[in-house]
Amino acid sequence: MSQSNPLPLIARAPVIPVVVIERxxxxxxxxxxxxxxxxxxxxxxxxxxxxxxxxxxxxxxxEGAIVGAGTVTDRSQIEAVVEAGATYIVTPGTTPALAQALAEAPVPVLPGCATASEAMALDALGFKVLKFFPAEPSGGAPFLKGLAGPLPALRFCPTGGIGPSNAPDYLALPNVVAVGGSWVVPGDAIKAGNFDKVRELSAAAAKLPRAAKFD
Structure with missing residues (x-):
């Protein structure tokens, strides 16, 4: 397996903005x-x-932006996003074929999972930092808290249904490195060119405390 450890990268901030760019x-x-x-x-x-x-x-x-590619679902997209400048890759879920391709990717990856079995399968392949998606419909923070006992080596970045009201619940868990969310990039603000609003929401999100230790 040639994939590099995504933990130092993901640990840079408590929130990873999940961005849909239309223009x-x-x-x-x-x-x-x-x-x-x-x-x-x-x-x-x-x-x-x-x-x-x-x-x-x-x-x-x-300057200072660390660009990642989300919604990667197929092997053919990996080369394209790396060529475009992505320094990490995130998937919503992980088929066996995609897992094999991700293991050979030249950048860190966050493969997606939604169940204990999927997390165990990825763990067996050497992936130790996983995306938990869709987080809220799949059991939320209580689910990840429950996984900490039987799967203590795994770390997660939950995404899906997370906002300022429940992000602290996830970040209070020792097995959560960061959360992904779109609340810091509201579509109406982007459409209106109100990037001051994005800056304000990001500044608040960046101050969220987290329990996870990275040393």
């Missing part, structure tokens, strides 16, 4: 607002036609 011209000011607010990891999801180009311009033009 390429929003990419740079949005990323700058996030970085200035204290959230340097930016997961650009592959849900729009401009996603790859958005990663490229953020990587090239926004």
């Amino acid at each position: 390429l011209e929003d990419a740079v000011p949005l990323a700058r607002a996030l970085v200035e607010g204290g959230l340097p990891l930016i997961e650009v999801t592959l849900r729009t036609p401009v996603a790859l180009r958005a990663m490229s311009v953020i990587a090239a033009e926004v």
Whole structure:
């Protein structure tokens, strides 16, 4: 397995913004607002036609931004996102074929899981930091708390249904490295060009305490 450990990267901030970029011209000011607010990891999801180009311009033009690719579901996307400048990869779930491809990826990866069996299967393949998705519908913070006993070596980045009201519940768990969320990048603010709002929400999110230790 050639994958590198994603833990030092994911530990950089308590929240990873999950971003859907509809207009390429929003990419740079949005990323700058996030970085200035204290959230340097930016997961650009592959849900729009401009996603790859958005990663490229953020990587090239926004100092301090750590660009990742989200919604990676197929082996063929791995090379494309790395070429676009992604420094980490996030998947919503992980098929056996995708897991094999991720094991060979040249950047850190966060493979997705939603059950104990899926987490165990990824653990057996050497993946120790996993995305838990969709977090709230799949059991939420109580589920991850329950996994800490039987699967103590695993760390998680839960995403899906997480906002400012419940993010602290997840970050209070010792097996949660960070949470992913879109509440810091509200679509109406982006559409209106209100990046001050993004900066304000990011600054609040960056101050959230977490129980996990990384040494």
